Amino acid sequence: KPHSDVLIAFIQTQQLHVARADPFLEHRCGPDIDSPSITARNTGIFWPGFPISRTPEEKLKKGTTLKITLDKAYVECEENTVWMDSKNICKVVEMGSKIYVDGGLMSLQAKEKGADFLVTGVENGGSWGRKKGVNLPGAAVDMPASEKNIQDLNLGVEQGADMVSVFHPQGIRCPQSQKGSGRKGKNIKVIRKTENHGVWRFDEILEVSDGLMVAGGLGIEIPAEKVFLAQKMMVGQCIQAGEPVICGAQVLESSGSHQGEGSDVAHEVLDGADCIMLSGEPDMGDQPEAVRMQCLMAGEAEAIYHLQLFEELRRLxxxxxxxxxxxxxxxxxxxxxxxxxxxxxxxxxxxxxxxxxxxxxxxxxxxxxxxxxxxxxxxxxxxxxxxxxxxxxxxxxxxxxxxxxxxxxxxxxxxxxxxxxxxxxxxxxxxxxx
The missing domain is CATH 3.40.1380.20 (Pyruvate kinase, C-terminal domain)
Known part of the structure; x- marks a missing residue:
């Protein structure tokens, strides 16, 4: 079964109910539908005998050659051959184009391709492990909602989710998500995640959304010097439209309170973001204090003098x-x-x-x-x-x-x-x- 009875029972008893246990209702819950804006999203699984409690990873070194295959026989990847769950990556990737892995931490360059494989050179190495995100900047991709996406969405509706977040591909088309689960899910908030060509059609996306998320891959998909402008534009548009906006950038990635990372958190709040996502170190790192530090930074930024902001909004x-x-x-x-x-x-x-x-x-x-x-x-x-x-x-x-x-x-x-x-x-x- 796509979602077993055991999984549903776990969500009911452990996650959704816990999120609603606070009498002041300070928690909300919703599924994050992995309907990405890229063709190749997930890498395969390295399994060199690691304990189940650890995530198996393989070190990729700069200058080495890596083969990417669509053959499911390589789901359990080998040292120099990895599998991706894409169906048309070999069609959309051009020779010499870049392939970014794990939020841009690793980069590959396509050197050779066949019907079901790519041969790439490693430009920036790193730890390649299971379920790493893959970005194909500039590639003309189309990623419709999959059967699993729809199953995940229906599961969220059945369990009483408050919202659902979905990636929005290059255009505004996102079937089966905008109130797509029938009358029972008509009041669920649909939050669109935007990180690539959706920036250029932002007005259309905002019109069919209940809220927006500025996704963390924005710096990969558009020129780096344009990222802050794009984020400020999207946050400002959401404020004018009265829709909530979430910033999902890689804040506190190093788990330290450095000047640059502290400024990132503060400026997201000063721009007017309603929420800041936990990512990287605050989300799954070894330093839980990073979450407290992120909260303190956001609280300090919220203590701004509101009169100037109020006057600016009055004119709009x-x-x-x-x-x-x-x-x-x-x-x-x-x-x-x-x-x-x-x-x-x-x-x-x-x-x-x-x-x-x-x-x-x-x-x-x-x-x-x-x-x-x-x-x-x-x-x-x-x-x-x-x-x-x-x-x-x-x-x-x-x-x-x-x-x-x-x-x-x-x-x-x-x-x-x-x-x-x-x-x-x-x-x-x-x-x-x-």
Whole structure:
């Protein structure tokens, strides 16, 4: 079976339920669909007798020759022959073109090719192991959703995932992912990962997405001197569109708090990113302190003076909805308060307000999925209200009280400080604003 009953039981009891155990809903979960923007994604498996607890790897030296084959007989790779799970790599790779492995740490150059093999020279060596990512910059590739991708997506829907992240190929086509699992998965957030030619069609991709991820392979697929411009453009576009944006660059790769790596983390936050992915050392390295250091750097960067950013966003607010959000958040600068509390059902009002908010935003909702997905947006702290909700917002004081209690417990404000209360309800309506 693609997904055995044992695997499903493990996900249910160990991962998804643990992610939802916190009463403040500070964890969300979703499958990462490996539908990459490249033809050859995964390398084969070296198996020279290593214990199962270790990842077998082979050292590739600069100047040596390496043969890449599509023959599954070499899935367990040999010293100078490796297998890749591509079907058309030999068709799209031109003689003399580059092949990057493991996020660009290793590079190969194509010297000879046949119907089912490539002979390459190692330009930059390194540790070649199982499941290493492969990038083919400049290659005209097409990677539709595979059967396994769809199975993974359906599994996430069945287990109640909050979001799903998928690679977006060169265009905007991504079948079976945009609400592609039927009515049951229609409210799952679809986060598109962009790292190559999708940059040039970013507006089209953003239009069909619930959020964007700036993937870590961006520096391989486009010229290195253009990377910071592309990232700032994508983050800025997402802020204007009101969509969450995640930066997935290789931060703290060396596990140290060096100036350059500290600046990388800070500038992603200063640019306006909602989330920063763990990658490299913070994700799977030997130094767990790297995670704490990354958190400290992000927190320091968030303590910026928001007035200048607020004024810049004010000039970019063309719609009435955004203008109303700006007006409400503008009161914070005139009369400083500790936090903003918003009552919302689908979450859209809280998502808009947090773009302009200089303070923590406590979003009180009775929708469980809305509360979980709110963590995709920077500065929102969701509170799940489980008691019956009154139709008249002015009578629903219990929701306000619930948000106030959480704010006091979390130290967002203290006795004597003011709190701005907002609601997505109109006085003459019994339904939330869009």
């Amino acid at each position: 607010a063309p719609t009435p909805h955004r203008s109303r959000c700006l007006g409400r958040c503008g009161a914070f600068f005139k009369y400083p308060n500790g936090a903003i509390i918003v009552l919302t059902t689908p979450g859209r009002y809280a998502h808009r307000v947090t773009r302009y908010s200089p303070a923590p935003l406590i979003a009180v909702t009775h929708n469980h999925q809305t509360a979980l997905q709110a963590h995709l947006y920077r500065g929102i702290f969701p509170v799940l209200y489980k008691d019956p909700v009154q139709e008249a917002w002015a009578e629903n004081l219990a929701q306000w009280t619930s948000g106030m209690n959480v704010g006091k417990d979390r130290g967002f404000f203290k006795k004597g400080e003011g709190v701005i209360l907002l609601t997505g309800w109109h006085r003459a309506q019994a339904s939330p604003t869009p």
